[in-house]
Amino acid sequence: MNTPTFRNWQSVQDEVLRRIHAREWPPGELIPNEADLAIEFGCARSTVNRALRSLADSGLLDRRRKAGTRVAAQPIAKATIDIAVIRNEVEEHGATYGYQLISRSVAIPPAPVSGTMKTKAQDKLLHVRALHLADDTAYAVEDRWINTAVVPAAVAEPFDRLSANEWLMQHAPYTHGDIAFSAVQADQQDADVLGVPPLSALFAIDRVTWDTDASVTKVRLLFAPGYKLRTQL
Amino acid sequence: MNTPTFRNWQSVQDEVLRRIHAREWPPGELIPNEADLAIEFGCARSTVNRALRSLADSGLLDRRRKAGTRVAAQPIAKATIDIAVIRNEVEEHGATYGYQLISRSVAIPPAPVSGTMKTKAQDKLLHVRALHLADDTAYAVEDRWINTAVVPAAVAEPFDRLSANEWLMQHAPYTHGDIAFSAVQADQQDADVLGVPPLSALFAIDRVTWDTDASVTKVRLLFAPGYKLRTQL
DNA sequence: AGGACTATTATGTACGCACATAAAAACATT
DNA sequence: AATGTTTTTATGTGCGTACATAATAGTCCT
Known part of the structure; x- marks a missing residue:
């Protein structure tokens, strides 16, 4: 042989x-x-x-x-998903990226948010809503809460030109994060922003990032219908 | 120092x-x-x-x-998702797994299916639809096409007790696969099977597996509302 | 200045050895 | 038979050396 x-x-x-x-x-x-x-x-x-x-x-x-x-008896498929900054994701599809700030305020978050972010119920957080566009059509809505106790510099940021998505990537280090993918029905508000019929099925990414034991930011991204997250295995 | x-x-x-x-x-x-x-x-x-x-x-x-x-300037988050056999996924949540075959037939698939599976337009494939249950409530519908030219043994399988999901894992080797996650509205048929209102937002996983250059199987899994795919980063 | 060649350098990987560690298997003890 | 102890063994990892490879930096020639 x-x-x-x-x-x-x-x-x-x-x-x-x-x-x-x-x-x-x-x-x-x-x-x-x-x-x-x-x-x-x-x-x-x-x-x-x-x-x-x-x-x-x-x-x-x-x-x-x-x-x-x-x-392995049951080759548990491990699909690795690259979660890029939205600008890059859009530009990789050959489209022109656009960004619009919808609202920006400092407010006491609803209980579920302070709960998952492990902040005190009465602590105010920075709340940013924005729209990401691809070739002038709605691509995704971003609804974000930022823990200003952890990222004080965010208070001075208008987020009117540069998205919180990108700003945080550069300025807020994190040690780990949780992420969840799901499907949700568009409520009236999100449907209006995205320009789709109410009750449309939207792909949702919920992410919470942490610096050691303190939450940095919690974000929900709702993608316009037709969005697919692809990968190989 | x-x-x-x-x-x-x-x-x-x-x-x-x-x-x-x-x-x-x-x-x-x-x-x-x-x-x-x-x-x-x-x-x-x-x-x-x-x-x-x-x-x-x-x-x-x-x-x-x-x-x-x-x-890395932009630490592209790489989330690794474990895609387990549905039975295991259900049982890990502490629920009792159940399975029901909905239909099983040999048929010429619609063009998009033969297209993605790279089979000849008139080639017949094995088509299996089934329901996965967790504690007697609908968990996910599986709609699968199997390339019998690649997995001839599948023709003899009834898939009435053991799901195609599990049978293929044991009998059909594959070299690689494509996978996509998306959100879709439930059509009347899927809504009935899952027992949810029509137009509900469903989480969809589409997967095609390949053995070298021939497609083994193509499956779409539609999960009942509330389903979340979680991971860490 | 521009282009072709060469040297340099940081990572990539192979090898062989040594020892650490976890866990199964064998053994001894109650 | 059940329990505790020791041996064995396969993987896990560290080290130092050597060479491969890719890509930059430098050099030479025109």
Whole structure:
């Protein structure tokens, strides 16, 4: 048997992938250990490790110390979604980006907002509503609350030219965030802003970002009908 | 200056993250090269490499050979979404999973379907519609087309007890897939099946999986109102 | 000044070794 | 048989070296 040698981790990965797809290593099955594969592939164990670790990261393999490596029984598809700044998203579609501030105020938020942002019920926050346009047609409405205790500089920002979306990206660091995607019916207000019939189905992205344990901002983006979030797996 | 030594790649990563968040290394700025960081952190260059590579994978750093490593100006948030088998998703919420086959037939698909699946216009495909339940209430409708030329064994499957969702996971390998999320209005048929008012906003997942260059299956999942797809970033 | 070639440099990765760590398996003890 | 302890083993990671590769910076020639 003339085994070709696999000199780099990508080719090892490709070969492992081939065996998984070809069902040579069926789902749930234990595969040979790193040391043996290294001998078979004619490379160092660390190279095999790199390849297998990468596949484990993408969910195709389950690895446990001592127990060994097995092909994931249910390859939970891990779709990675890039959430870009809206301007970039629009411009990547070849359209001209536009922005309109709808309202800007400092107010006590409704209870659900202060609840998810973990601010005190009577704390005032900065509330910004704005419209993002692609080629002069409505693309998405942004409804945002900003924790001015965490981002005091935001109080001085008018947000009439530069969207809060972009300003915060540059000025407000965050450590982590929660994000949720859903479908909602347009209420009268949002329908008017977007120029669509009431009760239209809108794609919603809700995001809350945190700096350590304090919320930075909470935003809901409602996209005009037809919007699709695409990715590969 | 008493520099603590960073003995493992995770602690190096944490320190780099801290500097980014603290704006010691602002967005867009070039950071010291691996060799220098290795000296500063008191570890090997490969350890620094591992830490920085991991951060680059998650989009926080931009790295280019010779040009060096810089903090991403626009930290494109990469949200990873786990797309599990529906049964698991339901059971993880602590609910009881139920399944009902609605229809199963072999038919010539409408043009958009054969178009996206790259099958010949007159090729017959297996068409399965089914309902997924959580605690006896409708959770999602599945509308699926299966390429029987690629998965001939599917023809013999009734799909009356085991959903196509699960059966395909076990029997139909795929190399890659496209996925799209959107919001759609429920038509009369889907509204009836889900037991919701017509025109309700439904969360839709459209997925096409491929084995090399042939489509395996195309599925649209419509989730009952209230469904949210959550993740972290 | 402009273009073609060369040197430099930072990241990318391979290798081999060593040791850490988690967890299963074997063994001993009650 | 049930429980606690030790051994074994596969993965996880660190280190230092070497070389590959891409892209910039510099040099030379016209």
